[in-house]
Amino acid sequence: MTAEIICVGTEILLGNIVNTNAAYLSERLASLGISVFFETTVGDNPERLENVIRQGLERSDILILSGGLGPTKDDLTKEIATKACGQELVEDEEALRRLKEYFARSHRNMTENNLKQALVPEDCTVLYNENGTAPGMVIHAKEGKKVVLLPGPPNELLPMFHDQVEPIIKELSSEVLYSDVVKIDCMGESRVAAEIEDLIEKQTNPTVAPYAKLGEVHLRVTAKAVSEDEAKKLVTPITEELYRRFGHKIFTTKEDETLEDVVVDMLSKHHIRSQQQNPVQQECLQQG
Template sequence: MTAEIICVGTEILLGNIVNTNAAYLSERLAALGISVFFETTVGDNPERLEQVVHQGLERSDILILSGGLGPTKDDLTKEIAARACGQKLKEDKEAMRRLKEYFSSTRLPMTENNLKQAMVPENCTVLYNENGTAPGMVIHEERGKEVILLPGPPSELIPMFHHQVEPILQKLRPGVLFSKVIKIDCMGESSVETEILDLIEKQSNPTVAPYAKLGEVHLRVTANADTMEEAKELVKPMVMELRRRFGNKIYTEEEDITLEEVLVESLAEKKYTIAAAESCTGGMFTGRLVNVPGASDVLNESFITYSNEAKMKYLGVKEETLNTVGAVSEETAVQMAEGAAKAADADVGVGITGLAGPGGATEDKKPGLVYIGVCVHGKTKVKKYQLKGDRQKVRQVTVSRAMTMVRLALCEE
């Protein structure tokens, strides 16, 4: 079974927005065992859009279109897709009810053009939108192909696909598919793939595939069988082998669990508190922690010490250290970590200093140079990283590396 992704919107072609929908849909379809052979972005042009849809219907079993379902004149995805499938539009009473209810509750004026959002193709399954006004739909084409229309905003597309489209796609596939994720935070994608290359090459059911994330690598193990129980049994040996190979480099096997959630849970279990001293990351480490419910149980305070004066004033970093080896150094990271733990009376202290770039770089200290210190009950470890990417990426990856260092230090406690 093959699928094709068509993202609609001139703003995508112009680079005004980043097309995250295509990445999300591709990953989810792969997890469902559906092959994606083509991915197209087309502007708000009816002729070109219709050409792309007709082309997709000839070569793919499933078409998934995102965007162009709004009320304005250039929102033509539904109309073009319906025409390509030989169907007319009709009013859906439930969609109309929801539309009127939305405008009534928000006290916004419901203009005439909004009414078209309640129009749907004759032969389709309507996907009612719990996060916006435009419903999605699955058009059932006469040759047995499915054309799935989804709203463009990710906040609407993602929950609609997850809760409504995935169950439909599961039924279209022969047999039952079961998928399990293994999340690794200590290795890069190429290193992980090298470790499992034999498994990738030899296994067909279940399959294992690596996916690179920012500062992480996820392994997805997928099996197809006649029943869910059989599929789960097929996955078990592969998961056990991955556990054997990667050990504590695996931080979770849960789909929706993040690294910061694991970290907060680990600290809470040990009844430890944590404090961070951040320079180049400017509070991002602490920010990710406080995204987790219950973070207040483990985090009392942290410090953003961007200047040398702040490092000395709040953390007790020695002036001599700053004058000799500099703010971006192993010694400074150690003193920041220990100073944060002492100042906050915390069990764990984290010190992060580096050059996110491009300012401040020298011949010896290139952009992306980062030092991270982690102090647990007075025992401090420090690591040096030379990261690549722009300023934002360096900061984000630095935070992930710091969280990994804390997690592994807690494992040793």
């Protein structure tokens, strides 16, 4: 199952904000076993946005759009996505009720343009927004495809995706991804790559991908399977083979563990159980 992320907003194209929504969505989709092949950012322009959505519907199963659900004229995502899916907008009673309640509670006048936030495509699941006025939605498009619309502000997007979209995607998908990140010290990327050329050549599932980091090379070994346990069973033999080839140059296989963590951990295990920290460890802890 493949997904595609489409971020809508001229402010991203102008470089005014860093697109953290895309990174968050990518990371969550990967952990759900959904392959993301494309991420596109497009401005608040109806023709270009429609073209991007239509292209996405041709090549991916799930489209996740963020941004452009606000009340202003240049918020076009819902209108354009509804049109691209061949649907019409209808009023959602619950969305309207929540909108009125929100404005009553915050003692602000509801303007005419707010009303458009209560409109939703005819065939969709509405995602009510606990942190803003714009509801999200999962449009049920042709051929079982899903078009998910999420508000742009991260404090609205993150909880809505986590609480309401992930359960829907989990039901659709039968696969999860699992990765080991084999972190290697003291070797350049090209030398590492030369020593694992055979593994990279024949890779399908799991895949092995090298990334050059400052002073380190990371090899991401990723497998896809019906459960995390099954995916781990595919990853482990490759990770073991990498240990055979690189030995003690590998300092961890954990995503979140840094060289500093490992050094501090070794120091506390071998030298200083229940006694004062030595200067090196203090230094590491302060920097870590």
